[in-house]
């Protein structure tokens with residue numbers, strides 16, 4: 001019996017989709033999560049947006065020209081993609097599929113249109129929406145970050161309202177008032193998702209077959 005304990009390990013990792021308006025703190029919360037949950041794997045997206053100061057190709061994003069991005073779409077190399085405030089963003093398909101297959105959890109930090117595409121393909125994914133404490137605080141955070149022009153900030157704030165309206169499609173909503181609490185809530189969600197019996201069921205069936 002004890003030799004069967006390992007068969008209770010998950011076969012596939014859990015796909016976590018984290019969305020929320022620009023400046024809400026997705027990157028900051030994910031950075032905190034990396035420290036406390038180092039086993040979670042982060043998907044690196046492709047984008048046509050220009051790198052910000054300090055951003056590294058292949059680490060923060062795979063920076064692409066519009067032609068290169070178009071090619072990724074045509075060759076079906078992206079799991080989902082969307083246009084956001086004048087730039088394209090997409091998730092490299094193969095990395096996500098292979099990482100999940102190897103049993104690791106993967107986080108996609110993506111906007112809502114892309115998240116809805118993922119939902120069509122991975123119904124078993126866990127969809128989390130990060131909210132600001134208020135819209136004023138959201139604007140304050142984007143402005144304070146200092147990475148966007150005033151015009152881009154205005155566009156991102158107007159998209160933010162539309163994004164928040166789509167929150168109903170997500171499984172969980174978390175207010176990012178304090179980074180550590182938001183991070184702890186994501187960990188709690190993941191921990192609960194790992195305990196869901198339907199995820200364990202195939203392994204339990206196999207386990208019982210071996211006993212019989």
Ligand SMILES: Nc1nc2c(ncn2[C@@H]2O[C@H](COP(=O)(O)OP(=O)(O)O)[C@@H](O)[C@H]2O)c(=O)[nH]1
Pocket residue numbers: 019020021022023026027045046049080081082084089090091092109110111112113114115
């Ligand atoms: N659909 C989709 N959205 C993405 C992807 N990667 C990043 N995004 C989203 O695109 C939006 C803009 O990202 P970015 O320009 O880095 O700004 P930031 O999120 O405010 O730092 C954010 O909502 C990201 O979550 C992706 O692969 N697919």
Ligand SMILES: Nc1ncnc2c1ncn2[C@@H]1O[C@H](COP(=O)(O)OP(=O)(O)O)[C@@H](O)[C@H]1O
Pocket residue numbers: 020021022023024025026027028029141142144145176177178179
């Ligand atoms: N809980 C928080 N309280 C105060 N400031 C925050 C919090 N979370 C993030 N920030 C700040 O808000 C700004 C935007 O955060 P960022 O992680 O870049 O957002 P996003 O990735 O969602 O666009 C950054 O300057 C960050 O330091």
